[in-house]
Amino acid sequence: MRKQIQQEIERLKGMGAAYVDTRWYPFEEQEYLLMWNGNLKTTASARESGVGIRVLYKGAWGFSASSDLSDLGALYSKAFDNARVAAERVTFPVRLAEKDAIQAQFESPCKINPFDVSLDDKVAFLKAMDEKLNQEGVEQRTSDLNFIRKQIIFIDSEGSETEKLITEVFSGLRVSGRDSEGGSHERKFRLNRRGESRGWESFDMDYFNENADRIVKEMNQVLRADDCPKDKRDAILMPGILFLQTHETIGHALELDRILGYELAYAGGSFVTLDDFGKLQYGSKKLTARADATLPNSPGSFGYDDDGIPAKNTVLIDKGILIGAITGRQMVEEANAKAKKHIFNESGGANRATSFYRVPIERMTNINIDPGNDGTLEDIVKNTEKGIILDGEKSWSIGSNREQFHFATEIGWLVEDGEITDVVKNSTYKGDTVKFWNSLSLVGDESTTEVQFVDNCGKGQPNQIMQLGHSVPVCRFDNVTIGE
Amino acid sequence: MKEQILSTLRELRAYAVEKGYEMVIYYHEEDSYLMRFANSAISLNTNEHLVRIEAIAYDGRKRASYEMITDLNEIETIKAGMDVAGEMVQHAMPLTYDPTVPHLEVDFIDDKGYDESLAKLSNEERLAYFNAVAGKLESEDIKLSGIFSNGTNTLAQITTKSESVQYFKTSDAQVTAVLSHEKLKWEVIAEQSAQQKSELDPMVLNEELAFLVERYQTEEPEQIPLGNYDIVFGPAATAEMVRFLSLIGFNGGLMKRGYSFLNEEKVGEQVFSEKFTLTDDPARMETFPFKQDFSGIDRKLYSLFEQGVFKGFIWSQDEADEFGADPTGHTVMHNSFVLNAGDHEVNSLQELVAQPREKDILYIPYLHYMNIVNPSQGLITGSSRFGALLLKADGSVVVPYNVRLTRSLLEVFGEKVAWLSKKTVAYNVSSSYGARNPTSVIVPLFMRVNDLEISHSNDSY
Numbered sequence: 001m002r003k004q005i006q007q008e009i010e011r012l013k014g015m016g017a018a019y020v021d022t023r024w025y026p027f028e029e030q031e032y033l034l035m036w037n038g039n040l041k042t043t044a045s046a047r048e049s050g051v052g053i054r055v056l057y058k059g060a061w062g063f064s065a066s067s068d069l070s071d072l073g074a075l076y077s078k079a080f081d082n083a084r085v086a087a088e089r090v091t092f093p094v095r096l097a098e099k100d101a102i103q104a105q106f107e108s109p110c111k112i113n114p115f116d117v118s119l120d121d122k123v124a125f126l127k128a129m130d131e132k133l134n135q136e137g138v139e140q141r142t143s144d145l146n147f148i149r150k151q152i153i154f155i156d157s158e159g160s161e162t163e164k165l166i167t168e169v170f171s172g173l174r175v176s177g178r179d180s181e182g183g184s185h186e187r188k189f190r191l192n193r194r195g196e197s198r199g200w201e202s203f204d205m206d207y208f209n210e211n212a213d214r215i216v217k218e219m220n221q222v223l224r225a226d227d228c229p230k231d232k233r234d235a236i237l238m239p240g241i242l243f244l245q246t247h248e249t250i251g252h253a254l255e256l257d258r259i260l261g262y263e264l265a266y267a268g269g270s271f272v273t274l275d276d277f278g279k280l281q282y283g284s285k286k287l288t289a290r291a292d293a294t295l296p297n298s299p300g301s302f303g304y305d306d307d308g309i310p311a312k313n314t315v316l317i318d319k320g321i322l323i324g325a326i327t328g329r330q331m332v333e334e335a336n337a338k339a340k341k342h343i344f345n346e347s348g349g350a351n352r353a354t355s356f357y358r359v360p361i362e363r364m365t366n367i368n369i370d371p372g373n374d375g376t377l378e379d380i381v382k383n384t385e386k387g388i389i390l391d392g393e394k395s396w397s398i399g400s401n402r403e404q405f406h407f408a409t410e411i412g413w414l415v416e417d418g419e420i421t422d423v424v425k426n427s428t429y430k431g432d433t434v435k436f437w438n439s440l441s442l443v444g445d446e447s448t449t450e451v452q453f454v455d456n457c458g459k460g461q462p463n464q465i466m467q468l469g470h471s472v473p474v475c476r477f478d479n480v481t482i483g484e
Numbered sequence: 485m486k487e488q489i490l491s492t493l494r495e496l497r498a499y500a501v502e503k504g505y506e507m508v509i510y511y512h513e514e515d516s517y518l519m520r521f522a523n524s525a526i527s528l529n530t531n532e533h534l535v536r537i538e539a540i541a542y543d544g545r546k547r548a549s550y551e552m553i554t555d556l557n558e559i560e561t562i563k564a565g566m567d568v569a570g571e572m573v574q575h576a577m578p579l580t581y582d583p584t585v586p587h588l589e590v591d592f593i594d595d596k597g598y599d600e601s602l603a604k605l606s607n608e609e610r611l612a613y614f615n616a617v618a619g620k621l622e623s624e625d626i627k628l629s630g631i632f633s634n635g636t637n638t639l640a641q642i643t644t645k646s647e648s649v650q651y652f653k654t655s656d657a658q659v660t661a662v663l664s665h666e667k668l669k670w671e672v673i674a675e676q677s678a679q680q681k682s683e684l685d686p687m688v689l690n691e692e693l694a695f696l697v698e699r700y701q702t703e704e705p706e707q708i709p710l711g712n713y714d715i716v717f718g719p720a721a722t723a724e725m726v727r728f729l730s731l732i733g734f735n736g737g738l739m740k741r742g743y744s745f746l747n748e749e750k751v752g753e754q755v756f757s758e759k760f761t762l763t764d765d766p767a768r769m770e771t772f773p774f775k776q777d778f779s780g781i782d783r784k785l786y787s788l789f790e791q792g793v794f795k796g797f798i799w800s801q802d803e804a805d806e807f808g809a810d811p812t813g814h815t816v817m818h819n820s821f822v823l824n825a826g827d828h829e830v831n832s833l834q835e836l837v838a839q840p841r842e843k844d845i846l847y848i849p850y851l852h853y854m855n856i857v858n859p860s861q862g863l864i865t866g867s868s869r870f871g872a873l874l875l876k877a878d879g880s881v882v883v884p885y886n887v888r889l890t891r892s893l894l895e896v897f898g899e900k901v902a903w904l905s906k907k908t909v910a911y912n913v914s915s916s917y918g919a920r921n922p923t924s925v926i927v928p929l930f931m932r933v934n935d936l937e938i939s940h941s942n943d944s945y
Contacts, residue, residue: 040579045548047551048552050553060529067553086529088611269669400671484890
């Protein structure tokens with residue numbers, strides 16, 4: 001197969017292609033189990049294999065994919081033909097940033113392959129969780145397991161060949177109940193980074209039991225709570241909501257294809273312009289954010305991207321100043337040319353596709369916020385006169401240029417004079433992105449940091465779901481509008 | 485091809501029966517073409533031909549499924565997948581209710597929605613269409629983005645309960661054209677949905693875009709004050725709110741799980757404005773309808789709200805099994821929602837802008853990134869996008885920066901509805917997540933709702 005791929009790549013080069021690459025997935029398997037109120041509603045398994053071919057011809061991309069490998073030649077010809085037609089409407093001929101040819105392998109850390117674990121064991125785990133969640137106040141309870149394992153072989157016309165074996169493990173618990181007025185409230189727990197690997201070994205029963213009890217207790221507190229006041233308060237965001245704030249208003253806003261207008265037909269653009277790099281005070285001096293694909297054991301760490309670029313740790317915002325973006329080979333060249341200056345030195349290694357039949361685009365890796373020096377959560381609370389602690393994503397809506405947002409959270413705790421007082425329900429907050437990050441006043445230390453996994457980030461047309469991570473500490477933002 | 489699909493399904497069924505499996509076998513084939521534009525260039529030109537086969541095995545109250553991306557010639561691979569499902573179900577846990585295995589009484593074949601000339605549009609035709617849409621509207625600063633997506637969707641099903649089959653085949657096209665200013669960052673949109681090639685007309689989009697571009701080029705954008713406005717929603721915004729209503733309103737399963745602002749006691753009550761009549765109407769071809777659902781129930785006109793009175797929930801087979809309800813023919817990949825027309829004469833945005841008005845009207849064509857803040861209250865939030873206009877009472881037009889609306893559907897579709905236009909359109913709401921599933925909602929071209937609060941107003945794009 002590899003030889004055949006090489007031959008076809010050479011054939012297209014002979015026809016005038018400037019660049020050709022192939023992602024061959026010998027297999028991708030997925031298993032998903034969902035338990036809902038004692039019912040194993042979903043026991044689903046899936047498997048697919050195939051190739052995706054990308055061709056650059058006269059400055060334009062063509063792509064073709066199929067699971068049917070019986071006529072590879074026709075598939076390569078189709079990709080070439082798609083590029084040939086696309087070349088009829090080119091405004092900025094695609095150029096790819098320089099890279100070194102590499103021969104490399106990557107395997108995500110996994111001690112016990114979840115696909116080697118029996119279905120009986122997985123069902124037993126969900127049954128135990130379901131029973132654990134079945135407590136007073138709980139009307140709806142779900143627990144789920146989601147496993148992905150895929151082998152990706154990448155070969156390009158520049159002499160690179162990489163092979164990856166990626167294993168992903170996601171799991172969550174969720175409970176909901178109704179307050180005295182009939183309002184529904186929920187609380188969730190999601191398995192995040194624990195230890196140095198993510199296989200079946202992630203399923204520590206004590207850890208899950210402890211969190212099951214916690215979310216039931218907190219949900220019951222919410223059911224008895226008053227509504228979140230309409231107010232302006234200092235908002236202390238726990239990692240369970242800050243990951244999403246970071247994802248939506250730093251991660252997506254700094255995808256270079258969005259900044260350059262490549263997502264305007266659907267996902268949207270970005271308030272960030274090329275002139276902003278090196279100048280824009282994106283946040284307060286306490287904010288340092290990075291795209292770190294080298295973070296061990298996270299879905300945002302994948303060894304080599306789908307341009308064949310090794311994983312990188314790129315600073316995006318340095319002490320509040322915007323300096324970097326989430327980039328692949330194509331966009332850095334275009335951005336530098338359009339800005340008429342050298343903003344980006346090289347690809348950030350963030351070009352990824354969700355499957356063999358989708359084309360790679362700029363995707364988040366691990367978009368992280370560096371821990372600070374403002375102590376523990378207790379220290380932050382102690383230093384807050386009038387605040388609210390928020391946790392758990394319930395609803396999120398962001399402006400099309402990522403310029404403003406509205407979030408609802410599962411739970412809020414009011415803070416008065418350095419003490420946590422009441423739990424509140426229906427907690428929400430909103431703001432303008434740049435003003436909000438500039439109001440960052442306290443950043444928790446390493447003890448407050450958690451790596452949260454995201455298994456469903458959507459982008460692109462046709463849409464692509466991607467897995468990634470966020471390492472974030474507890475942070476406080478001043479004078480935030482809440483309760484609206 | 486149809487015969488090959490059906491004969492293969494029958495062969496697979498025979499294999500399942502021979503092995504003693506109780507099984508449903510789904511077939512999904514998509515032939516998809518997508519030309520994507522950005523910065524006035526073709527940024528991606530792609531095609532995908534994918535065949536998915538899903539085997540759902542039942543064993544009494546136990547159920548398990550296995551899905552493959554494969555092709556029809558890989559019969560042994562497919563059988564191996566069926567064996568996996570057959571093995572998995574033995575290890576599944578029994579449900580607390582009896583799941584119904586579909587029993588198809590007779591063959592049901594529906595390919596009336598297929599137009600080969602639309603499905604097989606060439607690369608050159610897609611490009612010519614988009615060139616016509618852009619017309620002379622592009623410039624050094626104004627760039628074209630968008631998609632031209634077309635293809636064929638084929639679904640088929642057989643079960644071990646009978647030898648009868650279901651077969652659905654449809655063609656579809658979804659077009660989105662966006663013009664945006666590279667420096668000023670405004671963006672305007674025009675869209676089209678087609679089930680037949682004859683429904684494609686690039687000049688309609690060109691005219692809509694030309695009208696909006698002229699406004700945006702000549703007017704300075706403004707941050708409009710917070711407060712209450714009379715709002716006219718365009719079809720994209722209305723269709724999106726109807727889609728959310730289908731999630732947190734009249735879905736029986738979600739209601740039972742606490743994710744609805746309606747309940748069984750509301751059936752027969754006045755919930756929305758008398759001007760609000762919503763049905764699920766599989767006779768409307770523009771919605772790429774399923775005329776029979778996957779449990780074998782013939783789908784007919786289903787009333788959801790009649791002059792604002794709530795008529796009842798929809799129930800898929802599985803949710804009906806679980807909650808002891810009667811299935812309503814809603815075990816489908818998508819429904820065919822139709823929000824009835826009103827009596828207001830307005831046939832285009834140009835006409836809306838030209839109509840006399842007693843007070844300011846905020847026109848919101850599109851709500852971006854809508855989400856559910858509180859399902860129990862029907863509370864949703866989203867931001868305006870793509871060419872909002874503030875139509876001043878004195879006849880002038882202001883271009884506003886985007887605004888956020890966080891309101892309950894009870895309010896938006898309630899007594900504050902002032903009018904719905906006589907003219908309706910099929911608005912394409914197809915999601916490109918997962919398997920191809922062309923979907924559209926028929927809505928009035930415009931819907932006016934008075935006195936709605938804007939909770940956030942941008943000071944820039």
